[in-house]
């Protein structure tokens with residue numbers, strides 16, 4: 516069990532706010548070794564699992580994929596994309612995220628039967644886990660990137676290569692490693708354009 520730091524949640528946490536105001540992903544293809552070791556990964560996953568989850572259903576789980584396993588998955592993704600008759604560019608793309616990967620965590624959406632919590636809310640929670648995982652890795656000083664792509668959406672690949680069960684899907688492949696390049700800031704949403712004030 517990762518020990519919890521001493522933080523008073525009722526006080527402003529300037530470092531956390533500064534992180535959230537500046538955080539950004541590092542492109543997966545630019546990540547290098549080393550990747551988080553077992554202890555570092557455990558801390559990141561512990562943070563990721565501390566995510567809002569209506570009804571405490573835990574409608575998600577993790578697959579941790581080493582670099583060696585990722586090479587195997589990359590080759591298999593390419594072979595399957597090729598067998599589906601996809602164009603060369605898409606075949607290469609299907610495998611590339613795995614070939615580039617130092618360490619990958621697949622966040623699996625695993626919705627549970629519930630009369631109270633709609634499936635879509637369980638899916639939202641899986642997406643929230645992806646962001647928490649990404650942010651925990653970035654906050655710990657790693658480079659990280661949330662990707663999906665062909666392998667996340669091909670049902671047979673999920674079932675046969677990742678062991679997904681009926682109803683499960685990949686919410687994200689989060690690639691982790693050491694930052695190779697700091698990407699330039701990208702345009703961020705115009706807050707006024709996306710915010711409506713409802714005041715009465």
Ligand SMILES: Cc1cc2nc3c(=O)[nH]c(=O)nc-3n(C[C@H](O)[C@H](O)[C@H](O)COP(=O)(O)O)c2cc1C
Nearest residue numbers: 538539540541542660661662663664665686687701
């Ligand atoms: C669900 C989801 C799937 C994504 N899949 C891909 C992908 O397959 N390929 C890609 O280049 N970017 C993908 N992205 C975008 C990357 O994560 C991108 O690096 C990210 O939007 C950068 O955001 P940030 O700088 O705010 O962290 C995806 C984003 C999300 C939320």
